[in-house]
Amino acid sequence: MSNPVHMGDPTVFVVDDDASIRDALSLLISLKGLRTSVFASAEDFLAVYEPGWRGCLLTDLKMPGMSGLELQTVLRERGITLPVVVLTAHGDVSTTRAALKKGAVDFLEKPVDDDVLVDVLMNAIRIDGERHLAHVHRAQTVARLERLTPRERDVLDLLAEGLQHREIAERLAISPRTVEVYKARMMEKLQCHTLAEVVRIGAEVRKERSEQQVDDPARPGN
Amino acid sequence: MIRTAFVGASNASRTLLRRWNSRTAVIALVYVVLYVLLEWLSHVRPRLALGITPWSPQAGLTLAFLVLYGPRWSAVTPAAVLLSEGLVRGTLVALPVLLAASLWIAVVYGALAAILRHWELQAPIRTAIGAVRLVGISVGGTLIVAAGYVGIFVAAGELPASAAMTGIARYWVGDLNGILTLTPLLIHVTAWRECLRRLRTHPWEILAQIAAVILPLWIIFVLPAGDQLRFFYLLFVPVIWIALRWSLPGAMLAVLAIQIGLIVAAQTHIPTPRFIDLQFLMLTLSLTALLLGAVVTERAGVLRRVAMREAEQRALLAVAPDGVLAVDASGGIRMANPAALRLFGERASAQQRPRLTALLPGIELEIPEGRATLDGRREDGSRFPAEIAWARLDAPANEGFLVTVRDATDRRRAEEQLRERDAALARAMRFAVAGELASALAHELNQPITALVSYLQASEILAAQFVGENDRLQTTLSKAAQEAIRASEVLRRLRDFYQGGALKLETVHIPAACSAVVRAFEDRLRRANASLVVRIDPSIPAVQGDGTQLEIVLHNLLANAIDAVMQVARPWRRIEIHAVCEESMVTLRVEDSGQGVAPDVSKNLFEPFVTSKPDGMGLGLAISRSLIRARGGELSFEPSRKLGGASFTVLLPIEIPPDTPLL
Numbered sequence: 001m002s003n004p005v006h007m008g009d010p011t012v013f014v015v016d017d018d019a020s021i022r023d024a025l026s027l028l029i030s031l032k033g034l035r036t037s038v039f040a041s042a043e044d045f046l047a048v049y050e051p052g053w054r055g056c057l058l059t060d061l062k063m064p065g066m067s068g069l070e071l072q073t074v075l076r077e078r079g080i081t082l083p084v085v086v087l088t089a090h091g092d093v094s095t096t097r098a099a100l101k102k103g104a105v106d107f108l109e110k111p112v113d114d115d116v117l118v119d120v121l122m123n124a125i126r127i128d129g130e131r132h133l134a135h136v137h138r139a140q141t142v143a144r145l146e147r148l149t150p151r152e153r154d155v156l157d158l159l160a161e162g163l164q165h166r167e168i169a170e171r172l173a174i175s176p177r178t179v180e181v182y183k184a185r186m187m188e189k190l191q192c193h194t195l196a197e198v199v200r201i202g203a204e205v206r207k208e209r210s211e212q213q214v215d216d217p218a219r220p221g222n
Numbered sequence: 223m224i225r226t227a228f229v230g231a232s233n234a235s236r237t238l239l240r241r242w243n244s245r246t247a248v249i250a251l252v253y254v255v256l257y258v259l260l261e262w263l264s265h266v267r268p269r270l271a272l273g274i275t276p277w278s279p280q281a282g283l284t285l286a287f288l289v290l291y292g293p294r295w296s297a298v299t300p301a302a303v304l305l306s307e308g309l310v311r312g313t314l315v316a317l318p319v320l321l322a323a324s325l326w327i328a329v330v331y332g333a334l335a336a337i338l339r340h341w342e343l344q345a346p347i348r349t350a351i352g353a354v355r356l357v358g359i360s361v362g363g364t365l366i367v368a369a370g371y372v373g374i375f376v377a378a379g380e381l382p383a384s385a386a387m388t389g390i391a392r393y394w395v396g397d398l399n400g401i402l403t404l405t406p407l408l409i410h411v412t413a414w415r416e417c418l419r420r421l422r423t424h425p426w427e428i429l430a431q432i433a434a435v436i437l438p439l440w441i442i443f444v445l446p447a448g449d450q451l452r453f454f455y456l457l458f459v460p461v462i463w464i465a466l467r468w469s470l471p472g473a474m475l476a477v478l479a480i481q482i483g484l485i486v487a488a489q490t491h492i493p494t495p496r497f498i499d500l501q502f503l504m505l506t507l508s509l510t511a512l513l514l515g516a517v518v519t520e521r522a523g524v525l526r527r528v529a530m531r532e533a534e535q536r537a538l539l540a541v542a543p544d545g546v547l548a549v550d551a552s553g554g555i556r557m558a559n560p561a562a563l564r565l566f567g568e569r570a571s572a573q574q575r576p577r578l579t580a581l582l583p584g585i586e587l588e589i590p591e592g593r594a595t596l597d598g599r600r601e602d603g604s605r606f607p608a609e610i611a612w613a614r615l616d617a618p619a620n621e622g623f624l625v626t627v628r629d630a631t632d633r634r635r636a637e638e639q640l641r642e643r644d645a646a647l648a649r650a651m652r653f654a655v656a657g658e659l660a661s662a663l664a665h666e667l668n669q670p671i672t673a674l675v676s677y678l679q680a681s682e683i684l685a686a687q688f689v690g691e692n693d694r695l696q697t698t699l700s701k702a703a704q705e706a707i708r709a710s711e712v713l714r715r716l717r718d719f720y721q722g723g724a725l726k727l728e729t730v731h732i733p734a735a736c737s738a739v740v741r742a743f744e745d746r747l748r749r750a751n752a753s754l755v756v757r758i759d760p761s762i763p764a765v766q767g768d769g770t771q772l773e774i775v776l777h778n779l780l781a782n783a784i785d786a787v788m789q790v791a792r793p794w795r796r797i798e799i800h801a802v803c804e805e806s807m808v809t810l811r812v813e814d815s816g817q818g819v820a821p822d823v824s825k826n827l828f829e830p831f832v833t834s835k836p837d838g839m840g841l842g843l844a845i846s847r848s849l850i851r852a853r854g855g856e857l858s859f860e861p862s863r864k865l866g867g868a869s870f871t872v873l874l875p876i877e878i879p880p881d882t883p884l885l
Binding site: 018020021023024025027028031032089110111112113114 | 664665668669670671672673674675676677679680682683684706707710
């Protein structure tokens, strides 16, 4: 059913109940230089999915069993960020609109023109790459932040708020000299070379925190 | 009959003894006292010891009493006879002879009463035939009484055989006279109140009539003895007058008065040898009054019935919704009812002497009965489709016709509207079928076309790889792909044509839509012998949507239900339509008692081309669901728990949801 998937390489995952369409699309896509993997149903795809898969998902909307829209819902519930491109029959305006609302990055109308197909798929793969990069960057930042001591963390927060060394020293009841030391150590741990980079990371952390608070008001903020 | 009466009388005496109570005692006592009193009053110069008087009112009393209360009361009669013999006449005849004679009287009168009751003459006499029967029975009956009575006396040696014939004649005429004068009057007791009313309404006329009775009586009695009865015929004048005016009760009262007057006068003024003449004259007078009175009564009854019938017919014609015209043989209108005047105007009224052909040109009344549709002319000259029916009138009004006219304009217009409506529904239905077909076809064909286009485009790439830059092959493959895309475009346009603009928004009244569809199925329901129950919550609000499309859906569901119930035996063919409103949704359910839907079919029930009918296309439910969904509703299926067959539910939001793509 599924072709061997190479972890990390972008692949187009094709989900369609029509065997001919599956076959023709995967042939065309592979000839355009993209790796493909085909599934006869949404259930099949979900059964074998692994978190390391990269690329995009090309799914039909109207299928027996789980429909394309339902598949999107399940993906979101499981936190799978693979970009989704939907294949629609012509005139199926309302379903297409619903799919886009659920976060599909684009839609293709049957029959599909090969140039449009490649454009849309490449764009989706690019989005996946960006999402992946952002994810990796975020993970690195988080890992670096975890190496900071609480005092270094406080200095970071206050720098991000735009305070001067003297003000930070007053706020934390330490000498400006000590602030300088914490700042140098913190910049080394975060692998930042300029103050601007430090402020950006600090802002990201603050933003993340406030988002967490909005998502889950029950969790006490720090 | 006499034997029956005999047995009846003995049975009756036993019954009487058993049921002896105060009421029977009073009735019997009153009868006996009256009997003796009448005997005493009329006891004028009896013939020998036989107790024969010129008239016997007690005979009339006895017969009336037995007719009114029943022949079983004849058990009391011998007592009355014996008592009056003893008290009034002080007779010297031996008791056994008297006993035998009185029993004879009782038995015969009992039998006569039974016969009269059989003819229902215990009710006041209203017909001539009733009067004739009374007379016939009285003539025969009193003759039997007289013969038996006199015979008993002759046999006992109380009377010489030579006097028997005269005795019988006198007794007979006396009893007959008493009966004919008194019995009808006594039977008429209940009708006397009527007479009293007339006394108040016509006092002067009645006074004149009384004078007309008294005057001849006076003339008769002031004349010398030899000429007295010569002017008896004068008495007929007031009797006939009274009979014609007041019918039977009045005539009989007059006769009674005359009889009493004559009897009183006879005590002093009339010699015994002329008594037999007097008796016969009185008898003739009574007979005349009775028969004439009965005829007049009958005529009054007939006139009343005719008047009633005429009043009914007038009312019928006045309220009849159709025009009714009575026409004579030459085509002239004799009568037109209000509906006819409304149709044709005042010129149709009989006073204007119109011709039927002026109202209904071209009408030909040749056969005795018929129907036709003609052009009628209104008063203003305009025409209307007139449905007419006519019948020749029976004798004696023959040579004429009765014609009914109905204005068919409204009905025709209604039929026309119904036809147009059906045609519109059929058109919409065809359009919907074509749309569903196009949509299904477009979808099914578009799939292989999609694969085809992709294959061709892949082939282009492959060609470039393996054959090199061969322009002709690549161009050809590219053209092929373009053609496939064009085919898909054609399908899209076809689909869009049938979907575009199909939905028009209007206010739809669910009950009206339901009844319109049900009406269209009345014939089929009747043929299928299926019962249909429609229960629609009257508070259902009107919904937004396309009325014709909703009717198409209902039409499909009801047609399916009828097909389904046809598969089961007759008594259980049942279909129910329910409609209720819950919050912002109207729920409309069509259930049937058919065999339901097989589980493997029910999964794809609403897909195009899925059907369980041998001659079905499998589009009805697919169309219905598309139409309902297009306005934001839903059509679903479940097995009917109540009726055992299928249950289809239409859910309609009252307002169309804002994000519904109105295709």
